Amino acid sequence: MKKCIVYFCLLFLFLSSANQVGAGAWTQKRGKGFYKLSFRLIRADQFYEPTGNKIDIPTLSDYTTTFYGEYGLTARLTLVANVPMFKRVTLNKQVGSNSGFVFFEGDSKSGVADSEVGVRLGLLPGGSSVLSAEILFGLPIGDDSQTNGLLTGDGEFNQLIKAQFGHSFYPKPLYFSGEFGFNNRTKGYSDEWHYAAEIGYTFSNKFLVSFKLRGVESRKNGNDTVVGGMGGLFANNQSYLSYGPEVSYIINETFGISAGIESATRAENVLSAPAFSFGVFVRR
Amino acid sequence: MMKIGIGNLIVLVFALSCVGTDFITDPPDEMTSMEVTGDSRTGMFVQKPGSSYNVRGTATLEKQGNGNLMLNFGSDFSSSNGPGLAVFLSTTSGRNSGSLNLGNLQRNSGNQDYSVSGNVELGDFDWVIIHCVPFNITFGFAELK
Numbered sequence: 197m198k199k200c201i202v203y204f205c206l207l208f209l210f211l212s213s214a215n216q217v218g219a220g221a222w223t224q225k226r227g228k229g230f231y232k233l234s235f236r237l238i239r240a241d242q243f244y245e246p247t248g249n250k251i252d253i254p255t256l257s258d259y260t261t262t263f264y265g266e267y268g269l270t271a272r273l274t275l276v277a278n279v280p281m282f283k284r285v286t287l288n289k290q291v292g293s294n295s296g297f298v299f300f301e302g303d304s305k306s307g308v309a310d311s312e313v314g315v316r317l318g319l320l321p322g323g324s325s326v327l328s329a330e331i332l333f334g335l336p337i338g339d340d341s342q343t344n345g346l347l348t349g350d351g352e353f354n355q356l357i358k359a360q361f362g363h364s365f366y367p368k369p370l371y372f373s374g375e376f377g378f379n380n381r382t383k384g385y386s387d388e389w390h391y392a393a394e395i396g397y398t399f400s401n402k403f404l405v406s407f408k409l410r411g412v413e414s415r416k417n418g419n420d421t422v423v424g425g426m427g428g429l430f431a432n433n434q435s436y437l438s439y440g441p442e443v444s445y446i447i448n449e450t451f452g453i454s455a456g457i458e459s460a461t462r463a464e465n466v467l468s469a470p471a472f473s474f475g476v477f478v479r480r
Numbered sequence: 481m482m483k484i485g486i487g488n489l490i491v492l493v494f495a496l497s498c499v500g501t502d503f504i505t506d507p508p509d510e511m512t513s514m515e516v517t518g519d520s521r522t523g524m525f526v527q528k529p530g531s532s533y534n535v536r537g538t539a540t541l542e543k544q545g546n547g548n549l550m551l552n553f554g555s556d557f558s559s560s561n562g563p564g565l566a567v568f569l570s571t572t573s574g575r576n577s578g579s580l581n582l583g584n585l586q587r588n589s590g591n592q593d594y595s596v597s598g599n600v601e602l603g604d605f606d607w608v609i610i611h612c613v614p615f616n617i618t619f620g621f622a623e624l625k
Contacts, residue, residue, distance in 0.1 A: 241502075243615070245532035253615050254504075259497045286499045287614055292506040297577035300614055302499040344614035345563025421588055423561045 220394075221328045221362030221373050223318040224268030232264045234454075234475030240467035246433060248464050254300065255288040256467065260309065272318040276332065280309035283338070285346040305346040309338040312356070325363045330377075332356040340424070350424050352383040356390065369398035379412075384419030386433050388412050404444040411437045414464070436463035440470075444477075452477050504616070507576040519543040521602060523622035525557070525610070528573075533560040535620025539608040541569075541596075549596035551582060551608065558589040564614040567594055569605035573621045585610060 224230060238258040242250050261282040267275045289302030314332035321328075334356065338349020358377030365371065372395050379388040389412070396406035414433045424432040442456030454475045460466055520542040525535040537557030542550050551567070559565070570579040582594040609621040 247532040249530065249532060251617070253617070254502050255500060256615075257497060284497045286497055288500045288502040290502050290504050290616060292577055293503040295506045295577045297506070299504065299575070299577075299616060302501070303614065304497075304499050343564060346614075421561045423563060 221326045221360035221375065223272060223274040223316055223321055223326075223328060224266050226268045226271050228480070229265060229267040230477065230479050231266075232262075232454075232475050232477035234262050234264065234473055236260045236262065236471055236473040238467055238469050238471045240469030242468035244436075244460075244463040244466050244468055246464055248462070250468050254290050257284075257286045258467075259284045266316070269315070272321055274316040274318075276312075276314050276316055276330065278312040278332070280311060280338075280348075283307065283309040283348045285348065287344060287346060303342075303344045303346055305339065305342050305348060307339060307348050310349040311335045311337060314356075316360070324366060325361070328360040328362075330356075330358045330360060330375075332358075345423070347424065350381075350383075350385060352381055352385055354379055354381040354385070356380075358390065369401075371396050381418070384422035384432075385424060386418035387415045388434075389415070402446050404446065405441065406444075407439070407441050408458075409437065409439050410458075431465045434463075434465045436460040436466050438471075442473075450478060450480055452479075507574045508572055519602075521624035523608060523624040525559075525608075525620045525622040527620050528618050531617075531619065533562065533612075533617070533619040535559045535610050535622075539622040539624070541602060541605075541608070541624055543602055549600055549602065551594040551596060553590075553592045555591045557592070559585065559610050560619055561588050562612045562615075562617070562619065564612055565619065566611055566613050568609045568611055569596065569600070570607045570609050570621075571605055573607050573609065573623070574618050575609060575611045575616075579609070580605065 239255060241253060241255045243253045244250055260280050262278065262280045265277045269275050284304065284306040286304040287302060290300040291298055312332040312334055314330060316328050316330040319327045319329055334354035336349050336351050336353055338347065340347055340349045340351030356377055356379040358375050360375040362373035363371065374393040375391065377390040379390055381387055392408065392410040394406055394408040396404055398404050412435055414435045416433055418432055422432045438458050438460045440456060440458035442454055444452050444454040446452045454477065456473045458471045520540055522538060522540045525537050525539060527534045538554035540552045542552065544550050565585040567582040567585055568575055568579040569582065570576060580600065582596060586592045606624050607621050608624065610619045612619060
């Protein structure tokens, strides 16, 4: 029975951590960690304009390989890192179908992207409900100067502060978590409100199915001349509500794999296309 | 072993992510040269209908003493910002294969000049457009009168 409870707790930790920047209020035990290597693909030929209109654009693809890690510094304090260690953005060549005239030669950009590091503090750890506070610092290590807007960074040092809540419905294999945060951006970028909610259910102690909502609302208080790329992750004045499922398969108490899909709606300044993600995660 | 795995992953991503080609419908190209009296033509920038992007101000295409043309944006000029913005002379209100690229937009507001090279007459183009080249979006245009 004790083993069963421990395993179930591990499942919650897996699931709550699996969605990287999604909702996850649980802290790691001291000296223990959760690590995930994931690959995310977006290929879009439509774009939500600043007014929310959807327009056609040349095909823009974004391939990102990310390392995400959580490590328990103490029972209450967890180190969090989100490092897109390799991002490749491509924009297709554009050729007139009848004239053969080349309107744009195509372009691409590859490299490390802006990363986030910070800590999560368990305010109300343990029990069926947990409450945490998290601060993440955005490290501008990507490129924010690419001429054609294929950026891997925004060149600004932002601070994202979040309050996180999680609840386990044990003995039912069900959990819910949510978070609300404020992203203070610099260098003319607008500040943002962030929010997320996630519900997950475990089938047969092996398959974890979660559904998440994630939203960003720009305060539109920045400098209008700051663009920050177009369509990518680093555009200014982005707002959206994204949603989608993720399925994780727990191989054993240490390893697991996951796959997810996420779409955006009610969006401004973002690509209009589903994002597909695949990941491998380890807990030790 | 982890190193090899990550290396292979990066190679795989590169292999999957080559820059492709989009074939787009050619915009109309109405090459009609009109007789123009006088040494200059002027137009006011307007927002493209339905567009989120805005361009305002005055554009003046003027014949210089040496016979070459110069395009001037007045001090009232302003444009939304975007990647890869360029200035074109065009026969229509959009970029087509016959549009003449005068170079990148120098700045998003204020007075600026663009020299027109080549054998271009004052009546060859009726439109000045501000166009985002990489994403093929026209931000605004001015019809020269």
